[in-house]
Amino acid sequence: MTTLLIAEHDNAHLKDATHKALSAAKALGAPVHVLVAGSNAKAAADAASKLEGVEKVLLADGAAYEHQLAEPTAALIVSLASAYDALVAPATTTGKNVMPRVAALLDVMQVSDITKVVSADTFERPIYAGNAIQTVQATDAKKVITVRTAAFPAAAEGGSAAVETVNAADDPQLSSFKGEEIAQSDRPELTSAKIIISGGRSLGSAENFTKYIEPIADKLGAAMGASRAAVDAGYAPNDWQVGQTGKVVAPDLYIAVGISGAIQHLAGMKDSKVIVAINKDEEAPIFQVADYGLVGDLFTILPELKEELTK
Amino acid sequence: MKLLVCVKRVVDYNVKIRVKGDGSGVELANVKMSMNPFDEIAVEEAVRLKEQGKATEIVAVSIGPQQAGETIRTALAMGADRGILVKTEASVEPLSVAKILAKVVEQEKPDLVILGKQAIDDDANQTGQMLAALLGWPQGTFAFKVAVGEGSIDVTREVDGGLQTVALKLPAIVTTDLRLNEPRYASLPNIMKAKKKPLDETSPETLGVDVSPRLKVLKTTEPGGRKAGVKVASVAELVQKLKVEAGVL
Numbered sequence: 001m002t003t004l005l006i007a008e009h010d011n012a013h014l015k016d017a018t019h020k021a022l023s024a025a026k027a028l029g030a031p032v033h034v035l036v037a038g039s040n041a042k043a044a045a046d047a048a049s050k051l052e053g054v055e056k057v058l059l060a061d062g063a064a065y066e067h068q069l070a071e072p073t074a075a076l077i078v079s080l081a082s083a084y085d086a087l088v089a090p091a092t093t094t095g096k097n098v099m100p101r102v103a104a105l106l107d108v109m110q111v112s113d114i115t116k117v118v119s120a121d122t123f124e125r126p127i128y129a130g131n132a133i134q135t136v137q138a139t140d141a142k143k144v145i146t147v148r149t150a151a152f153p154a155a156a157e158g159g160s161a162a163v164e165t166v167n168a169a170d171d172p173q174l175s176s177f178k179g180e181e182i183a184q185s186d187r188p189e190l191t192s193a194k195i196i197i198s199g200g201r202s203l204g205s206a207e208n209f210t211k212y213i214e215p216i217a218d219k220l221g222a223a224m225g226a227s228r229a230a231v232d233a234g235y236a237p238n239d240w241q242v243g244q245t246g247k248v249v250a251p252d253l254y255i256a257v258g259i260s261g262a263i264q265h266l267a268g269m270k271d272s273k274v275i276v277a278i279n280k281d282e283e284a285p286i287f288q289v290a291d292y293g294l295v296g297d298l299f300t301i302l303p304e305l306k307e308e309l310t311k
Numbered sequence: 312m313k314l315l316v317c318v319k320r321v322v323d324y325n326v327k328i329r330v331k332g333d334g335s336g337v338e339l340a341n342v343k344m345s346m347n348p349f350d351e352i353a354v355e356e357a358v359r360l361k362e363q364g365k366a367t368e369i370v371a372v373s374i375g376p377q378q379a380g381e382t383i384r385t386a387l388a389m390g391a392d393r394g395i396l397v398k399t400e401a402s403v404e405p406l407s408v409a410k411i412l413a414k415v416v417e418q419e420k421p422d423l424v425i426l427g428k429q430a431i432d433d434d435a436n437q438t439g440q441m442l443a444a445l446l447g448w449p450q451g452t453f454a455f456k457v458a459v460g461e462g463s464i465d466v467t468r469e470v471d472g473g474l475q476t477v478a479l480k481l482p483a484i485v486t487t488d489l490r491l492n493e494p495r496y497a498s499l500p501n502i503m504k505a506k507k508k509p510l511d512e513t514s515p516e517t518l519g520v521d522v523s524p525r526l527k528v529l530k531t532t533e534p535g536g537r538k539a540g541v542k543v544a545s546v547a548e549l550v551q552k553l554k555v556e557a558g559v560l
Contacts, residue, residue: 067475069477070440070443070449070450070452071449071450074444092471093453093468093469093470093471094470094471096436096440096452096453097440097450097452097453098440099440100405100436100437100438100439100440100441100444101440101441101443101444101450102444103406103437103441103444104406104409104440104441104442104444104445105444107406108406108525109404109405109406109524109525109526110405110406110435110437111526112434112435112436112437113434113435113436122529126434126534127337127432127433127434127531128322128328128337128431128432128434129431129434130534131327131328131330131534132328132330132337132531132532132533132534133531133532133533133534134528134530134531135528135529135530135531135532136526136527136528136529137526137527137529138525138526139525139526139527140525172447172449174447174448174449174479174480174483175449175450175451175477175478175479175480176477176478177475177476177477177478178465178476178477178478179475179476180470180472180473180474180475180476181473181474182470182472182473182474182475183472183473189471191471195559220560228489231490232489232490237473238455238469238473238474238490239469239470239471239472239473244431244434245349245428245429245488245489247471252559253553253557253559253560263327264324270537273559274553274557274559275537275540276549276553282542287539287542288537288539289537289539290539290540291540291541291557292540292541292542292543292549292552292553292557293539293540293541293542293543294542294543294545294546294549295542301546304546305546305549305550307546308546308547308549308550309550309560
């Protein structure tokens with residue numbers, strides 16, 4: 001039968017997480033339909049129709065889906081589920097919110113955060129902050145899966161699938177959207193950036209993130225990240241947190257500045273292609289995973305780095 | 312308002328876990344166990360709601376072996392009023408956990424259930440959402456802030472781009488994120504007092520829930536290791552290596 005991929009989007013744009021989850025969805029071996037649930041989300045649906053390997057795009061357009069709240073969105077997915085063998089979503093905060101609700105409504109045990117598709121019913125997923133990898137076989141007839149996007153390449157464009165409108169499901173009217181604070185930034189998103197520079201508590205203040213980290217991020221066109229310690233200390237916003245319970249990233253280059261390398265942080269970045277660690281403590285665990293380590297004071301090293309990159 | 316908090320006994324977050332040589336799982340014998348950190352945050356939030364006069368009673372539930380009773384005692388020492396241990400030696404998947412909790416909710420009729428957003432052992436991040444689905448309740452996952460109103464609750468959630476606030480009709484489910492609060496340490500007098508608080512025992516069978524797993528764990532392995540690389544002496548050398556050797560700049 002068919003796989004339904006739930007698109008990650010902000011109504012106007014399709015997010016890169018969709019491209020990556022599509023690669024996982026295709027690996028299941030069945031044709032893939034993509035569901036775009038949103039409000040005035042035609043643009044996102046059109047973008048999805050251009051992805052290679054998408055057979056059909058379903059667009060559910062309605063006010064109830066504007067913010068993709070879990071209750072109406074899960075009801076919608078459940079209303080479509082009978083035609084599909086597998087329901088797949090990227091393990092973004094939206095996917096993680098909605099999919100377990102879908103799974104329980106279908107009496108299916110979800111497979112969370114898969115990092116590899118072994119076969120149509122067997123998957124690898126990390127447990128214990130990535131310190132062990134479990135291979136699990138899902139025995140439910142229907143599969144509900146979330147995908148760790150950092151583990152899959154982005155599917156290319158080049159398709160031309162039809163966009164079909166589907167009816168909204170009944171909104172259970174249990175929840176309503178009240179507001180949001182979404183940071184506006186010209187920088188790449190943390191989870192899709194090619195280069196990330198992250199700071200730890202040693203930065204000492206939010207001002208120092210701006211003064212020392214930001215100029216290098218600007219130079220490299222990099223996204224900025226942070227350790228939990230830096231976020232807890234108020235030096236960086238919550239959504240910058242990289243780690244077991246924050247964002248899991250795998251850029252081409254990850255620069256860890258003043259981050260000691262707790263296992264919870266390593267869980268979020270150790271699949272990066274190249275890791276650079278800058279730390280004044282040469283015994284810091286971060287050096288055990290870094291390809292290139294530089295021991296020294298970040299407050300002298302970062303300005304030098306900026307200088308060197310300008311050359 | 313009556314609150315239910317759900318607590319799981321897991322390997323302590325400071326323990327470096329070991330995968331068993333035969334691939335059958337993770338070594339759990341003689342390993343320090345603690346309350347799942349996100350569940351501590353859930354208990355703390357419940358206790359604060361009670362201290363603010365917004366909640367009248369807090370019931371702490373855990374599903375697991377006899378020792379999970381100790382995890383409930385920790386919750387009682389932090390300020391929960393009584394406990395329910397759903398005793399089982401089986402490894403219970405999130406879907407079954409949600410089914411068990413749904414039965415407990417039917418019996419206890421809380422207005423709000425607070426759970427950790429994920430347990431740091433299986434990292435599944437499912438139970439709260441599944442419980443909400445089974446009960447037909449709204450869910451406020453990854454909570455950064457909660458504000459209880461009349462018949463409703465506002466939950467500010469940590470989402471990928473920042474924060475999102477939703478209003479939920481009560482009864483509702485809340486799952487906690489890291490920055491909702493900083494859990495307290497139980498004081499010695501409160502630990503002593505907790506020993507006298509009621510702790511009931513039941514079982515999945517008594518509640519009529521089948522906990523047979525739906526996922527077959529075929530094997531558990533060590534992740535592909537990453538070797539330490541080289542230390543460079545200067546910024547110039549670092550940039551040179553990134554450009555030429557690694558080719559990422």
